[in-house]
Amino acid sequence: MTVRIYDSRQQAEVDFVPLVEGEVGIYVCGPTVQSSPHIGHLRSALVYDLWRRWLTYRGFDVTLVRNVTDIDDKILASADGAEPWWALAYRFELEFTAGYTALGILPPTYEPRATASISEMRDIIERLIDAGHAYATDGDVYFDTASWPAYGSLTRQKADDMVAAADSQSQSKRDPRDFALWKGHKDTEPVDASWPSPWGDGRPGWHIECSAMSRRYLGAAFDIHGGGLDLRFPHHENELAQSSAAGDPFATYWVHNGLVNVNNQKMSKSLGNSIFAAEFLRKAPPIVVRYFLGAAHYRSTIDYHDGSLAEADAALDRVEVFLIRADRRLESTRFAGSGVEVVPDEFAAAMDDDLAVPQALGVLHETVRAGNAALDNGDLRAVADARGAVLAMSEVLGINPLSPQWRDARESPSQMALASLVETLITDRNAARAAKDFAAADRIRDELAAAGITVEDGATGSHWSID
Numbered sequence: 001m002t003v004r005i006y007d008s009r010q011q012a013e014v015d016f017v018p019l020v021e022g023e024v025g026i027y028v029c030g031p032t033v034q035s036s037p038h039i040g041h042l043r044s045a046l047v048y049d050l051w052r053r054w055l056t057y058r059g060f061d062v063t064l065v066r067n068v069t070d071i072d073d074k075i076l077a078s079a080d081g082a083e084p085w086w087a088l089a090y091r092f093e094l095e096f097t098a099g100y101t102a103l104g105i106l107p108p109t110y111e112p113r114a115t116a117s118i119s120e121m122r123d124i125i126e127r128l129i130d131a132g133h134a135y136a137t138d139g140d141v142y143f144d145t146a147s148w149p150a151y152g153s154l155t156r157q158k159a160d161d162m163v164a165a166a167d168s169q170s171q172s173k174r175d176p177r178d179f180a181l182w183k184g185h186k187d188t189e190p191v192d193a194s195w196p197s198p199w200g201d202g203r204p205g206w207h208i209e210c211s212a213m214s215r216r217y218l219g220a221a222f223d224i225h226g227g228g229l230d231l232r233f234p235h236h237e238n239e240l241a242q243s244s245a246a247g248d249p250f251a252t253y254w255v256h257n258g259l260v261n262v263n264n265q266k267m268s269k270s271l272g273n274s275i276f277a278a279e280f281l282r283k284a285p286p287i288v289v290r291y292f293l294g295a296a297h298y299r300s301t302i303d304y305h306d307g308s309l310a311e312a313d314a315a316l317d318r319v320e321v322f323l324i325r326a327d328r329r330l331e332s333t334r335f336a337g338s339g340v341e342v343v344p345d346e347f348a349a350a351m352d353d354d355l356a357v358p359q360a361l362g363v364l365h366e367t368v369r370a371g372n373a374a375l376d377n378g379d380l381r382a383v384a385d386a387r388g389a390v391l392a393m394s395e396v397l398g399i400n401p402l403s404p405q406w407r408d409a410r411e412s413p414s415q416m417a418l419a420s421l422v423e424t425l426i427t428d429r430n431a432a433r434a435a436k437d438f439a440a441a442d443r444i445r446d447e448l449a450a451a452g453i454t455v456e457d458g459a460t461g462s463h464w465s466i467d
Helices: 039-057 073-078 085-102 118-130 206-218 229-245 277-281 286-295 308-332 345-352 357-377 380-397 404-410 413-434 438-450
Strands: 004-007 012-015 023-028 061-066 134-137 140-143 180-184 202-204 221-228 250-257 260-262 302-304 453-458 461-466
Touching: 004 250, 023 039, 023 206, 039 061, 039 085, 039 221, 039 250, 039 260, 039 277, 039 286, 039 380, 061 206, 073 085, 085 277, 118 134, 118 140, 118 180, 118 206, 118 229, 140 229, 180 206, 202 206, 206 221, 206 229, 206 250, 221 229, 229 250, 277 286, 286 302, 286 308, 286 357, 308 357, 308 380, 345 357, 345 380, 357 380, 413 438, 413 453, 438 453
Parallel strands: 023 061, 023 221, 221 250, 260 302
Antiparallel strands: 004 012, 134 140, 140 180, 180 202, 453 461
């Protein structure tokens, strides 16, 4: 078993070799809690949830750290006099947590807030100054990009091609590309958004926060650094430069997930097409949203359009119907064994190949088709085997429709109404059969079949499913 991973720094798919055998450390850039989460935030968190689930299935002990940036220019700009900046940050943090929980994204091993690691940030800045890679001026501290020849190696940019750092407009910078490590306190900012330092009261720059938190919770060297594709530059480039210049090996592999478009357009405030997480989760049951956001390859851009969630819902229905049919048949026949819950080799090969979820889903649905054929042919051994494999695959992907966390949410009012009507018709049909009115019984069955509903008679009664 060899897991392959696409390393953005090498721009190649390579064998994954952990620093410590049997253990994996993953750091994921979490949200800057300045506003409500949108579906792109959910997609990113889901990608690393899938990585974590698969590596865990493969036997690794995974430590996943996903930070919360709770102090930043944007947070201070979003706060007003009616709500302190820290209260606004916490309010939006809870919204992110609610979205993650709704999608069944496992809680990270650690979820540090930036404001809890200020001392670690100051330590790294002092090391950079001592090493000649940072300088203080007018209460601010900047990373000296010209002092680090490897700057630009992550995104393979030449220094002359890089845009100026946009996190400050100080005239005291030596180079427009130099980025802020520490920002001196301004009279226009809240007093409580400031911490003491050797360079004067102030707060950290955005990039130094992740370098400090990853080091604190995973060590100077760790396996995987993840985040959205939009973070490669400048955020991840700057993280790599400052941590490496401070003497830390930092991340072995860099992983970046693709973004989410809406009707073939990038989501943006200017276009007014952003879809927020709470709104999206009202459009369909959370398991359906999870299926949609996780079905494409994690490095690809996914496009949301009318019908996307309906397609995901239909795909999940096929999985659910098979599992229900299989359970009923195996139970009614008292078949010994219900299938070993182990993923098929083809599924494992796809997941090992840089988390190729589309191919893995192909194996899942092919197994469902084979299981339905076995049900029709009465091959109960094959039914049990397919059932076990489908359960194992859907559990790894977090989309087992029979899991208690999803069952109630999928039973919407319309679904419950449909179930009530169908059950009533089946009761009428059974009464007609008992009265030997086979014409009426056949008519009800034909009407249900015309609506796409299959009725299956067994020793434990009649059961129905949607084709």
